[in-house]
Amino acid sequence: MSADPTVPPEAPEEAAETGTLAARLALKQRAGGLVVPILTALLAFVLGGVVVLATGHNPLLAYRDIFNGAGLNWIFHPTTNIASTDAYNLSQTLLQTTTLILCGLAVAFAFRCGMFNIGGQGQYLVGLYVANWLGYEFAGMRPLPHILLAVGGATLAGAAWAGIAGFLKATVGAHEVISTIMLNWIAIWGGIWLFGDGGPLQNVANKSVPISNDVAASAQLPVFWGVQGLQGLDVGFFVALAALVVFALILNRTTLGFEVRAVGFNPEAAAYGGISVKKNLIRAMAISGAFAGLAGALDMLGYLYHFGTSDIPASSVGFLGIAVALLGRNTAIGTGIGALVFGALLYGTTHGLSSNVIDPSLAGNLTYMIQGLVVLFVGADVLILYIWNARRKLRPKSKSKTHPVGASA
Amino acid sequence: MKFSRGIMLACAVALAAVVVTATAFGGAKAPTTQKASFTAALVSDIGKFTDKGFNQNQLKGLNVAKSKLGVSTLALQSNSTSDYAPNFNSAIRKGAKLVVAAGFLLAPTEATYAKKFPNVDFAITDYTVHTSPFADKKGNVLPAYKNVEGLTYMANESGCLVGVLAAKMAVKNGGTAVGAVGGLKIPPVDIWIAGYKYCVHKIAPKLKVLVQYSNDFVATDKCQTVAQNEIAQGAKVLFQVAGGCGLGTLKAADDANIWGIGVDVDQYSNAKRVLTSGVKRVDTGVFDAIQQAKAGKFQGGSDLVFDLKNGGMGVGKINPSVPKAWVALMNSYKAKIISGKLKVPTGL
Numbered sequence: 001m002s003a004d005p006t007v008p009p010e011a012p013e014e015a016a017e018t019g020t021l022a023a024r025l026a027l028k029q030r031a032g033g034l035v036v037p038i039l040t041a042l043l044a045f046v047l048g049g050v051v052v053l054a055t056g057h058n059p060l061l062a063y064r065d066i067f068n069g070a071g072l073n074w075i076f077h078p079t080t081n082i083a084s085t086d087a088y089n090l091s092q093t094l095l096q097t098t099t100l101i102l103c104g105l106a107v108a109f110a111f112r113c114g115m116f117n118i119g120g121q122g123q124y125l126v127g128l129y130v131a132n133w134l135g136y137e138f139a140g141m142r143p144l145p146h147i148l149l150a151v152g153g154a155t156l157a158g159a160a161w162a163g164i165a166g167f168l169k170a171t172v173g174a175h176e177v178i179s180t181i182m183l184n185w186i187a188i189w190g191g192i193w194l195f196g197d198g199g200p201l202q203n204v205a206n207k208s209v210p211i212s213n214d215v216a217a218s219a220q221l222p223v224f225w226g227v228q229g230l231q232g233l234d235v236g237f238f239v240a241l242a243a244l245v246v247f248a249l250i251l252n253r254t255t256l257g258f259e260v261r262a263v264g265f266n267p268e269a270a271a272y273g274g275i276s277v278k279k280n281l282i283r284a285m286a287i288s289g290a291f292a293g294l295a296g297a298l299d300m301l302g303y304l305y306h307f308g309t310s311d312i313p314a315s316s317v318g319f320l321g322i323a324v325a326l327l328g329r330n331t332a333i334g335t336g337i338g339a340l341v342f343g344a345l346l347y348g349t350t351h352g353l354s355s356n357v358i359d360p361s362l363a364g365n366l367t368y369m370i371q372g373l374v375v376l377f378v379g380a381d382v383l384i385l386y387i388w389n390a391r392r393k394l395r396p397k398s399k400s401k402t403h404p405v406g407a408s409a
Numbered sequence: 410m411k412f413s414r415g416i417m418l419a420c421a422v423a424l425a426a427v428v429v430t431a432t433a434f435g436g437a438k439a440p441t442t443q444k445a446s447f448t449a450a451l452v453s454d455i456g457k458f459t460d461k462g463f464n465q466n467q468l469k470g471l472n473v474a475k476s477k478l479g480v481s482t483l484a485l486q487s488n489s490t491s492d493y494a495p496n497f498n499s500a501i502r503k504g505a506k507l508v509v510a511a512g513f514l515l516a517p518t519e520a521t522y523a524k525k526f527p528n529v530d531f532a533i534t535d536y537t538v539h540t541s542p543f544a545d546k547k548g549n550v551l552p553a554y555k556n557v558e559g560l561t562y563m564a565n566e567s568g569c570l571v572g573v574l575a576a577k578m579a580v581k582n583g584g585t586a587v588g589a590v591g592g593l594k595i596p597p598v599d600i601w602i603a604g605y606k607y608c609v610h611k612i613a614p615k616l617k618v619l620v621q622y623s624n625d626f627v628a629t630d631k632c633q634t635v636a637q638n639e640i641a642q643g644a645k646v647l648f649q650v651a652g653g654c655g656l657g658t659l660k661a662a663d664d665a666n667i668w669g670i671g672v673d674v675d676q677y678s679n680a681k682r683v684l685t686s687g688v689k690r691v692d693t694g695v696f697d698a699i700q701q702a703k704a705g706k707f708q709g710g711s712d713l714v715f716d717l718k719n720g721g722m723g724v725g726k727i728n729p730s731v732p733k734a735w736v737a738l739m740n741s742y743k744a745k746i747i748s749g750k751l752k753v754p755t756g757l
Contacts, residue, residue, distance in 0.1 A: 085502065092495050192624055197594040205541035208596045209513050229521055231494035304490060308514050309593060311490040313625065314455040350488050351495055364457065364488040 037327055037334060041341065044373035051369055057358055062366075069352010070344035082226050089351065091225045091233040095303060097343035099124075101240040102295035103321025104339050105247050106162075106288045108330040110176070112251060113284035114264035115169070119162055119180025121318025122187035123289040126161045127154035127296025128307060129191055131219075132212050133201055135301055139216030146218045151297045158293015159286040161187065166285025170278035176285065184318075192309045203306070210309040221302045236298030241336075243291060248332035250287070260284045292318060320346070323371045326378040345370060449474060449507045449699045450483035450500035452493070454514040456626055458486050462652040462673045463626070463691060467511050467534060470692030474699040493518040501526055507702040509534065509560075509695050513595070517542055524553045530707050532558045532698040534691055535597045537712050555710040558701075560694040563716035564597070565753040566746050567687040568604025568648075570717075570724050571670050573739045574684055574731060575605070575646040576612035578668055584645030586617035590635050590658045592626040592651035596756070601650045601672065601687060604753045608742065619644055620757070626652040633657030640665045646684060648672070659683060668728075675725030686725030693721050718747045 049059030067073060071089025079087055103120050110117035131154035138146055165183060168174040194201040195212045203211050226232020251257035262270040263280045271277050295317070300307070324342050328334025345367045353363040451471045453464045468484055475482045483503055485496035493515055500508045501522065510519045510533040520542040523531045538559040539548040550557075579587045587609055591598040606618045619639045623631040632651050636658040639647060647662045648670040649655030655672060659680035662669030671679060671686030694715055701707045715721020727736060745751035 088495075088498065088502075092491075096491065189624075196624075203541070205546075208540065209516070210593055210595055211514070211517070214517070227525075230498070230525065231491070299491075303494070306517055307490070309624070310455060310514055310626065313628075314489060316489070346489075347495070350486065350492055351499060364486060367488075 037329055040374060040377040041327060043377055044370045047373050048366060048370045055362060065352045066348035070348030072344055093344050093347045094233050094237055096346050097339045098237045098240040099295050099299055099317050100320055100324050100339035100343050101336055102243055102291045103317050104324030104328060104335040105243055106292035107321045107325035108335050110284055110288040111330045112264050113260045113280060115176045117180055117288045118177055119165055119183050120292045120321045122184035123158040123161045123292035124296040124318045125187040125191055127158040127293030128300045129194060130154040130157040131297040131300035132215060135215035135219035136213040141218050143218045150219045150301055154297030155290045155294045159290040162289020163282060163286040166282040170281045188312055191312045196309045212306045215301055215305045219301055231303040234302035236302040239298060244332045244336050320371060323374050327374050447703045448481040448505045450485060450505035451509045452496045452511060452515060453486045454512045455487055460653040464511050466674050467691045467695045470695030474696050478700060478703055480699060480703060497522045501529055506530060507699060509698060523557045527556055530556050530702050530709060532560055534560045534694055537561050550710040558698060558709055559712035560698060561712045561714050562689050563722055564601045564689055565604030565755045566717045567722040567724060568601040569608035569753045570739050570743055571648060571685055571687045572605040572608035573612055573742055574735055575670060576609040576616055577735045578684060579616055579645040580613050582645045586619055586643045587646040588619040588639035588644035589648040590632050590651060591622040592654055593624060594622050598650050599757045600755050603755055603757050605648050607753055623651050623654055625654045627654055629654055629657030633661045636661035671725060677726040685727045688723040688725045690721050717743060
């Protein structure tokens with residue numbers, strides 16, 4: 001990829017001044033390159049450290065434990081042997097990263113069309129349910145077609161779920177933030193009904209617990225690092241990496257991507273240019289939902305195999321996807337890195353911090369604190385931009401000043 | 410290229426970060442091996458160890474085992490579904506001889522690990538081994554799961570005792586109904602309500618027993634809504650059977666100036682108008698399983714049953730406004746249950 005895939009050459013200069021969400025993003029992307037997201041993350045980590053310090057623990061030691069707990073110290077002595085603790089931890093971190101990449105892309109794609117998809121969680125859950133149903137119901141199929149069926153069905157279900165919000169926005173102007181939040185709740189309660197007592201997808205072997213059936217062996221994704229059945233790292237990881245490439249290709253190399261971005265920058269201008277805004281709103285939401293639905297499918301077929309009703313409201317990967325996309329600034333590479341950061345944090349805080357040293361409740365909440373701080377700082381982009389620009393002005397002779405504002409490289 | 414400077418700076422930052430981490434973390438030593446010979450682990454469900462009830466109470470049992478039996482302990486919290494397997498893995502990796510799973514949500518994962526690690530003992534709270542996935546359809550424990558012990562609780566017995574007081578109080582206050590607010594409609598919840606309902610009707614056959622579920626064990630507002638609904642239908646006493654969520658039920662009872670009944674642990678101090686609490690000693694269960702396993706008397710492939718007789722079930726602090734005669738009546742029920750004269754149903 002080029003150094004700057006995020007700034008489309010056709011971005012109209014006026015857009016930067018109109019103050020729309022997409023325009024602000026574009027401005028920010030021009031201003032800070034990679035520095036702003038790194039600053040954002042660093043600030044969040046520093047403030048998270050202050051919280052750890054306030055509880056009477058050494059934040060540096062805590063971060064070291066998180067780093068090791070996430071298996072990132074694997075790079076100092078790499079091995080493919082899963083019996084090594086570092087290798088196991090890394091495989092688990094990558095498993096989380098897989099989900100977060102796709103949930104991040106689900107948010108990022110809608111963002112590029114000027115929409116805020118808060119419904120990643122609902123779309124993820126719908127994908128999870130459909131993958132579970134297809135994976136159980138069609139037991140006995142040959143593995144490859146079965147996996148393709150379950151993954152395809154779940155992806156389409158996620159797309160349809162998000163498509164509802166896109167359709168409502170395009171036809172009656174219902175704001176996607178409201179409709180996706182409501183669709184999340186429908187997905188949550190729908191799942192509780194499906195897997196709950198007497199529900200159609202409840203476990204047939206044990207009717208006394210509200211847990212779904214297990215996905216048949218023929219639909220389980222092959223594990224390439226770890227032990228099949230013991231939550232090893234499955235091939236879904238490569239699917240997520242491929243999704244990053246697909247995301248970048250769609251946005252930057254296709255007519256569809258051009259139209260989506262044009263609508264995102266300025267719907268009026270896009271419409272004036274002959275692009276159907278309504279069509280693109282629906283398409284962008286559906287593609288967003290497809291990423292989230294795919295995440296649900298890979299989780300279900302990759303390592304979960306079953307899901308309980310109590311697990312449904314406790315799941316929050318779809319919301320973490322928002323932080324991932326914001327940190328990754330809605331680009332493919334950024335989302336990939338953001339997903340790794342949050343995947344490592346999520347796994348490292350839960351499994352790296354010893355419960356004898358740091359209270360497990362604090363350890364678990366540290367991830368969410370840092371997530372919240374990232375969202376806060378990204379939301380407060382103006383502040384970071386201000387600091388960034390002030391730094392520029394402090395320099396006696398700035399070459400960048402000779403460039404006209406907003407000119408592309 | 411105006412971006413090159415930014416990228417260079419970013420690379421410099423990243424490089425510095427890598428160097429710092431390499432020097433700071435590279436020399437980190439592996440954790441020292443445990444000194445005590447026996448290690449017991451407890452894996453929470455997604456209710457977490459901070460749920461003021463089910464999980465937290467089991468953690469208490471683990472900590473008591475640590476101080477009284479001198480065993481090493483590992484408390485592993487699951488913040489999400491994907492934490493179950495790594496928590497079992499890390500317990501076994503760190504040398505746990507006994508892994509206790511805190512509830513039915515962990516049953517499928519525990520089954521996978523129990524099969525894979527036959528030399529490690531496993532126990533599971535609130536779940537019988539005589540059902541799937543540990544047993545065949547007839548309830549015979551499969552050979553692969555002879556290392557799994559179920560820890561089951563006769564909560565219907567305690568449910569009956571609090572039902573006696575609830576019925577008395579409702580009748581005294583001229584009410585026509587009492588209520589129960591469950592978490593999920595699952596056997597560990599329904600067994601409480603079954604005993605409660607049975608004994609409410611023993612005392613006052615005409616009282617209606619309202620039963621509704623919040624579908625949540627954590628969010629207090631959901632239980633509060635369901636509770637308010639039952640209060641609107643005339644309930645004068647509410648029995649909460651939803652863990653941390655049920656604190657919302659107790660609050661609703663406070664607000665409406667009726668009575669609430671706590672569950673699992675003694676919740677007398679969690680609200681102003683708590684009549685009493687149905688106490689289920691899941692801490693005792695964890696402790697007993699560890700004690701057995703440490704002494705080499707672990708009974709894999711069977712259930713360890715806790716009831717009023719062996720003190721695994723009980724009743725919490727009773728509000729002083731309850732007349733002595735009622736307490737005596739309740740104790741007569743307790744004696745009848747223990748002697749086997751009164752059989753309380755276990756299901757609704």
